[in-house]
Amino acid sequence: MTSSTATVDAFVAEWQEWHRRHEEQRADPHGFLAVTGLHWLDGQPRRYPHAPGRWRTGPEGVVVVLDDGERLVVDGREVTGEHAFGPIAERDGVVVGVGDGVVEVARRGGRDILRPRRPDHPLLVDYRGTAAYPPSPRWVLPGRFVAFAQPQPTTVDAAVDVIRHVYDAPRRIEFEVDGLPLSLTAFPGHVPGTLSVLFADATSGVTTHPAVRSVAVAEPDARGRVTLDFNRATNLPCAYTDYATCPLPPAGNRLPIPVEAGEKLPHERWDATS
Structure with a gap:
């Protein structure tokens, strides 16, 4: 086994363990x-x-x-x-x-x-698990944080029509996919020391949830560098149930490319796409 093959195998094994833990948490009896x-x-x-x-x-x-x-x-x-x-x-x-x-x-x-x-x-x-794209190092992307002069309150729609959510957007993340410059607004994450990126892309409504997926991002290093791992893009609760109040992506967070990574359409709402 070459060192390159071993590295990919380790990457896949780490993703599989992350996905297993995520599914276990999702199937909590009080989740x-x-x-x-x-x-x-x-x-x-x-x-x-x-x-x-x-x-x-x-x-x-x-x-x-x-x-x-x-x-x-x-x-x-x-x-x-x-x-x-x-x-x-x-x-x-x-x-x-x-x-x-x-x-x-x-x-x-x-x-x-x-x-x-x-x-x-x-x-x-009746939960049967959530399908996902095979993990690929292609979708682990370097990015750069661009700070706003002041946190900008950002209002986003919700999965239910009766409310809207307001967040402070601390920064934008700039990155590239196949040479195409892109950026996403990031909100404070649920876990201290992280940010949450709500996004949609060209797979939304085709192989992934139509409205939103989310990816967690660790805080940048001293030079403002960060890693976007779209292999860990997850569905929000609104992908499964009408009883969720999930925020939707802010304006500008719909990517013009297909992000063929992360979780796909849930079995519970649509026919799974493999």
């Missing part, structure tokens, strides 16, 4: 495939399926009133009666226990939401 509904809270107390109690929200934040015999587990503690969650920060949330399921209480697009999650939800039970 987004277990979401049974998306409920927008307001000042009127209401009951929702798979969520005990009557729920409302207002200036004081989300409040639930549980009837006799109803219980939630919040921060490991069983609660009854009335429970106030307090104001929830944008893109934040808490998860409370309900029997063998959970209820997510969160804030998206300036509105408080409720999303029950059940391990017996058919979308999760």
Whole structure:
């Protein structure tokens, strides 16, 4: 075995392990495939399926009133009666226990939401995995960060029409594919020390999700260099369920080329393309 072959084999093995862990996380019994509904809270107390109690929200934040015999587990503690969650920060949330399921209480697009999650939800039970392009070093691309003078608040559409998301865009990433200069806006990532790039490309709606995929990018080195690994482009929850509020790519983040790397169309929504 040549050193070049060994390097490619190691690259493929590392990607396979990453993909295995990603699929394992996606199939968590309380993950987004277990979401049974998306409920927008307001000042009127209401009951929702798979969520005990009557729920409302207002200036004081989300409040639930549980009837006799109803219980939630919040921060490991069983609660009854009335429970106030307090104001929830944008893109934040808490998860409370309900029997063998959970209820997510969160804030998206300036509105408080409720999303029950059940391990017996058919979308999760029937999940068959997500197809992906074979990993290729061709799609591991060097890039360069270009900082804005000031973070620029950027508003993007969401997978649901009733909200929009606002992010600070710290920088753009400039890179090339086969000599073609391209760039993408990057937002703060979920993991500290990373950025998230939301994008679409010429495969969108053909072999990949029509609206959006995401790729995580580590912070640049001292010279502003970064690596874009499109082999690790992933679907967002909205690729699988209508109960997601995923952000869509900002203007300018639709690439004119086919990025034949990363995850493909989910079986759950469209026929898989191999």
